[in-house]
Amino acid sequence: MAEKLGFIGLGIMGLPMALNLRRAGFPLSVYNRTKSRTVPLKDAGAAICTSPKDVAANSDIIFICVSDTPDVNEVLFGKEGVAAGAKKGSVVVDMSTISPDSTRRFAADLKMAGIDMLDAPVSGGEAGAIAGSLSIMVGGKEEVCRRVLPFFQKLGKNIVLVGDHGAGQVAKACNQIVIAVTIEAVGEALLLAEKSGVSGHKVREALMGGFAGSKVLEVHGNRMLNDDYKPGFKAKLHRKDMGIVLDTAKNLQLPLPATTLVTLHMDEVIKSGDGELDSSAIFKALRKN
Numbered sequence: 001m002a003e004k005l006g007f008i009g010l011g012i013m014g015l016p017m018a019l020n021l022r023r024a025g026f027p028l029s030v031y032n033r034t035k036s037r038t039v040p041l042k043d044a045g046a047a048i049c050t051s052p053k054d055v056a057a058n059s060d061i062i063f064i065c066v067s068d069t070p071d072v073n074e075v076l077f078g079k080e081g082v083a084a085g086a087k088k089g090s091v092v093v094d095m096s097t098i099s100p101d102s103t104r105r106f107a108a109d110l111k112m113a114g115i116d117m118l119d120a121p122v123s124g125g126e127a128g129a130i131a132g133s134l135s136i137m138v139g140g141k142e143e144v145c146r147r148v149l150p151f152f153q154k155l156g157k158n159i160v161l162v163g164d165h166g167a168g169q170v171a172k173a174c175n176q177i178v179i180a181v182t183i184e185a186v187g188e189a190l191l192l193a194e195k196s197g198v199s200g201h202k203v204r205e206a207l208m209g210g211f212a213g214s215k216v217l218e219v220h221g222n223r224m225l226n227d228d229y230k231p232g233f234k235a236k237l238h239r240k241d242m243g244i245v246l247d248t249a250k251n252l253q254l255p256l257p258a259t260t261l262v263t264l265h266m267d268e269v270i271k272s273g274d275g276e277l278d279s280s281a282i283f284k285a286l287r288k289n
Contacts, residue, residue: 002026002027003026003060003061003147003151004027004028004029004058004059004060004061005021005026005027005028005029005059005060005061005062005063005151006028006029006030006031006049006055006056006058006059006061006062006063007021007028007029007030007031007041007046007055007062007063007064007065008030008031008032008052008055008062008063008064008065008066008075008082009032009064009065009066009071009075009096010030010032010034010037010038010041010065011037011065011066011067012126012129012231012232012233012234013065013095013122013125013126013129014032014065014066014095015037015040015041016126016129016130017063017065017095017129017134017155018030018041018046018063019040019041019044020129020132020154020155021063021151021154021155022041022044022045022046023044024154026151026154028041028045028046028047029046029047029048029049029054029055029058029059030046030047030048030049030055031048031049031050031051031052031054031055051080051085052075052076052078052080052081052082052085053080053081053082053084053085054080054085055082055085056081056082056083056084056085056086056087056090057085057086057087059086059090060087060089060090060091061090061091061093061147061148061151062082062086062090062091062092062093063093063095063151064076064082064092064093064094064095064096065095065096066096067096067237067240068096068098068240069098069099069102069244071096072094072096072098072102072106073102073106076092076106076109076110077109082115083109083110083113083115086113086115088113088114088115089114089115089116090115090116091115091116091117091118091144091147091148092110092115092116092117092118093117093118093120093148093151094106094117094118094119094120094121095120095121095122095136096121097121097169097172097176097240097241097244098119098121098169098244099169099244099247099248100119100166100167100169100170100173100244100248101166101248101251103119103139103165103166103168103169104165104166107119107140107165107166108165116140116141116144117140117144117165118138118139118140118144118145118148118168119138119139119140119165119166119167119168119169120136120137120138120139120140120148120152120168121136121137121168121169121171121172122134122135122136122137122155122156122172123135123137123172123175123179124156125232125233126232126233127232128156129155132154132155132156132157133156133157134155134156134157134158135156135157135158135159135160135175136152136155136156136158136159136160137160137162137167137168137169137171137172137175138152138159138160138161138162138167138168139161139162139163139164139165139166139167139168139169139170139171140161140164140165140168141164142161145161169244170248172241173241173244173245173248176238176241176242176244176245177245177256177258177259179216179238179279180238180242180259180262180263180266180279181258181259181262182214182216182217183216183220183262183279183280183282184258184261184262184265184282184286186214186216186217186220186221186224187224187280187282187283187286188286189203189207189212190203190204190221190224190225190283191283191286191287200224200225201225204217204221204222204225219232220278220279220280223278223280223283224280224283229274229277229278229280229281229284230277230278231276231277231278232278233278233279234275234276234277234278234279235266235269235270235274235275235276235277235278235279235281235282236270236275236276237279238266238279239263239266239267239269239270239275239279242259242262242263242266243263245259246259246260246263262282265282265285265286266279266282266285268285268288269281269282269284269285272284272285
């Protein structure tokens with residue numbers, strides 16, 4: 001019998017991921033707090049549920065994609081949460097970006113109820129979610145990952161089982177460091193070009209052909225040059241992720257100086273009222289300094 005899927009959280013990332021699962025022909029039940037976000041799924045033939053508990057009761061594998069650790073906790077263990085409705089032997093796949101320590105605790109609590117869990121945060125932004133080309137960083141047991149793999153393959157192109165519970169979230173924290181610090185570096189480089197009276201567009205073109213070429217330079221560099229900060233990933237959410245990074249590093253007594261600096265610049269973006277813009281709006285903060 002085909003696995004029945006559930007999806008909770010239909011934001012910028014969750015909606016296109018859920019649509020890709022439904023368009024692949026899988027039975028799908030969905031829930032989102034803002035009901036208007038469920039309309040495309042209803043049109044695609046998904047069942048619209050009234051709570052996470054309802055989704056879990058109708059699903060074998062439940063995907064979650066929400067904003068932060070407290071949101072995942074509420075979705076899983078709230079009065080109308082997944083744990084209240086899920087059957088023994090079902091799987092929770094958390095694709096949110098949250099604390100590795102909390103992830104390990106959630107996995108242990110679910111296991112006591114006979115429910116398996118994978119942490120599976122993603123990278124690739126809204127464009128990758130729409131295209132089904134995300135990078136998926138998985139933490140959990142290999143046999144559970146194998147069970148979910150056919151569904152991951154409809155969502156992403158690079159699927160890596162990093163390790164046990166929480167390892168996917170650690171990998172995502174590493175990912176967010178690289179992206180944030182690279183955005184900062186690209187912003188500083190383009191600012192240097194601008195202040196030197198040199199075309200930033202030409203500098204970007206030259207750098208893209210060499211070792212400095214990167215997806216961040218390609219996409220975010222273009223955003224900076226065109227002052228186009230329509231959010232692919234909101235600055236306030238990237239800042240939330242950097243908080244997870246710094247908390248994890250603090251627990252390990254690990255200083256991260258570059259990460260700390262770029263986080264301060266993200267704080268400036270948010271304080272200026274630009275938290276809803278793309279995280280490449282760090283360039284605006286650099287220009288003010």
